[in-house]
Amino acid sequence: MLKFILKRLLQAIPLLLIISFLVFFLIHVAPFDYVDSLMNPNMTPEMIAHIRERHGLDQPFLVQYFFWLRNILTGDFGTSMASNLPIAQELASRIPNTMRLIIPSYITALIIAIGLGLLAGANKNKKIDTIIDSLCSVTISVPTYFFAMLCIYFLGFRLGLFPIMGMQTIGQAPNFIDQLRHFFMPYITLVFAFFPTLTRYIRMSTINQTKQDYVTVQQAFHATKKEIYVNHILRNILIPIVTLIGSALPMLVTGAVITETIFAWPGVGPFLINATRSMDFPVIMAVMLLSASLVIIGNLLADILYFLVDPRIARGGMN
Numbered sequence: 001m002l003k004f005i006l007k008r009l010l011q012a013i014p015l016l017l018i019i020s021f022l023v024f025f026l027i028h029v030a031p032f033d034y035v036d037s038l039m040n041p042n043m044t045p046e047m048i049a050h051i052r053e054r055h056g057l058d059q060p061f062l063v064q065y066f067f068w069l070r071n072i073l074t075g076d077f078g079t080s081m082a083s084n085l086p087i088a089q090e091l092a093s094r095i096p097n098t099m100r101l102i103i104p105s106y107i108t109a110l111i112i113a114i115g116l117g118l119l120a121g122a123n124k125n126k127k128i129d130t131i132i133d134s135l136c137s138v139t140i141s142v143p144t145y146f147f148a149m150l151c152i153y154f155l156g157f158r159l160g161l162f163p164i165m166g167m168q169t170i171g172q173a174p175n176f177i178d179q180l181r182h183f184f185m186p187y188i189t190l191v192f193a194f195f196p197t198l199t200r201y202i203r204m205s206t207i208n209q210t211k212q213d214y215v216t217v218q219q220a221f222h223a224t225k226k227e228i229y230v231n232h233i234l235r236n237i238l239i240p241i242v243t244l245i246g247s248a249l250p251m252l253v254t255g256a257v258i259t260e261t262i263f264a265w266p267g268v269g270p271f272l273i274n275a276t277r278s279m280d281f282p283v284i285m286a287v288m289l290l291s292a293s294l295v296i297i298g299n300l301l302a303d304i305l306y307f308l309v310d311p312r313i314a315r316g317g318m319n
Contacts, residue, residue, distance in 0.1 A: 017069075019292045021065065023285055024069075028065075080280055081282060101183070110245075113201075116199045117206055121206025122225065132199065133200075151189060156185065205240045215233070247298055
C-alpha cells in the first residue's frame with residue numbers, strides 16, 4: 001500500500017503544477033484586475049502605474065507566475081489586496097469555521113442517506129420507495145437559499161428560536177449553547193441540501209447490488225432480507241460511499257458559499273464572495289488552488305479507503 005501511495009503522490013506533483021499554471025493563466029487573462037476596481041477619474045496614469053508596480057502587475061506573465069509559485073511552495077499565499085492581510089492568515093482563521101459547519105452537516109446527511117437509500121433500494125417501486133424518491137425530488141428542486149430564507153423567517157424571525165446571523169452573539173463571551181444556537185440553521189440548511197442527492201446515489205448503488213450473484217446465493221440459503229441488506233449489501237455499497245467522501249473534501253476549503261454568506265457564517269464562503277466582488281485575484285487564486293489540490297487529495301484518500309474497504313481491490317492494486 002505504501003508503494004501505491006508514494007506512486008500516486010509522485011503522479012500528483014506534475015498535475016498540481018499544471019493546475020497552478022492554469023489557475024494563474026485564467027486569472028491573468030481576465031479583462032479586469034484589482035487595480036481596475038480602484039481606478040477613478042482623479043487618478044493619473046502615474047498613480048495607476050505605481051499601484052501596478054507595487055503589486056508586481058507590471059511584470060511579464062511568466063515572471064509573475066514563477067514568483068507566485070515560489071511563494072506558494074514556501075507557504076506564502078500572498079497578501080489580500082482588499083484587506084492588506086496575509087491570505088494564509090485569513091484562511092487559517094476561516095477554514096476551521098467552515099469545517100465546523102461542513103463536516104457535521106455532511107456526516108448527518110450521509111447517515112440519513114444511507115438509511116433512506118437502503119430502505120428505498122430494498123423496496124424498489126413500492127410505496128416506501130415512491131415516498132422517498134418524491135421527498136428527494138422535492139428537496140432537490142428547492143434552492144438552498146430559499147430553504148435558508150424559510151428557516152430565517154420561521155425559526156429566526158417569527159418564532160425567535162435561533163439567531164439569524166453569525167457564529168456567536170457579538171459582545172457576549174463565547175459559550176457552547178450560544179454557538180450551538182447560531183450553528184443550527186446553517187447546519188440544517190446544509191443537511192437539507194446534501195442528503196437528497198446522496199440518497200439517490202445510494203439507492204441506485206443498492207439496486208445494482210441486488211442484481212449481483214452473491215444476493216441470489218444468500219437467498220438460496222434462505223437468508224433473511226435484513227441479513228442480506230445489513231450484512232452484505234451495506235458492506236458493498238461502502239465503496240461508492242468512499243467515492244462520495246473523497247469528492248466532498250474540497251468543500252472544506254470552498255465551503256458552502258451560499259449558506260455561509262446568507263447566515264454570515266465567518267467561513268471561506270463569504271471571504272471568497274467578497275474577494276470576487278472586489279476582484280481580489282490573489283485570494284481567488286489561493287482558494288482555487290487549494291480546492292483543486294483537495295480534489296487530488298480526495299481522490300487519493302478514496303483510493304486508500306478502497307484498500308481498507310475491499311481486500312479484493314487491495315490485492316488487485318498490489319499487482
